[in-house]
Amino acid sequence: MTEPEVAQGVAADDADEGTAVIEFVFASIVLLIPVIYLMLTLSQLQAASYATTSAAMSASRIAARDANPSEARAHAVAKMHFADFGLRDAPTSITYSCAGPCGQAGSLVTARVETKVSLPGFPLLFGPDRSPHITLRANHTDVVAAGGQ
Numbered sequence: 001m002t003e004p005e006v007a008q009g010v011a012a013d014d015a016d017e018g019t020a021v022i023e024f025v026f027a028s029i030v031l032l033i034p035v036i037y038l039m040l041t042l043s044q045l046q047a048a049s050y051a052t053t054s055a056a057m058s059a060s061r062i063a064a065r066d067a068n069p070s071e072a073r074a075h076a077v078a079k080m081h082f083a084d085f086g087l088r089d090a091p092t093s094i095t096y097s098c099a100g101p102c103g104q105a106g107s108l109v110t111a112r113v114e115t116k117v118s119l120p121g122f123p124l125l126f127g128p129d130r131s132p133h134i135t136l137r138a139n140h141t142d143v144v145a146a147g148g149q
Contacts, residue, residue: 051081060140
């Protein structure tokens, strides 16, 4: 091999040097950001699911033990459950239905809790009212206690 051919081969090898690091960093960012976002979204949905279920259980127990269940009390307890799971501003609605006369011992009262969970980051872009969300619902049925206690 002549000297110009050797120099040309070395120059070709130098052109590829260092690109593996750039490719690795780029691929890591492209793959890591969606995975982190997915994990944040799933953890927020799981927390909202737990909060919705526990709020429905508490609301049905409040209604089963009180002859005239206070919706304000049920909303306060639901707000506490959502705050425990880090969802302070999640909009919730609570509705009741009874199988049989409401408030009568032995009848069934069902509480339905519905909440809307915004996807992470979207309320900052679109505002809290227009951001995409996922609606979660939970039902819980309890037996009305004898004597309203």
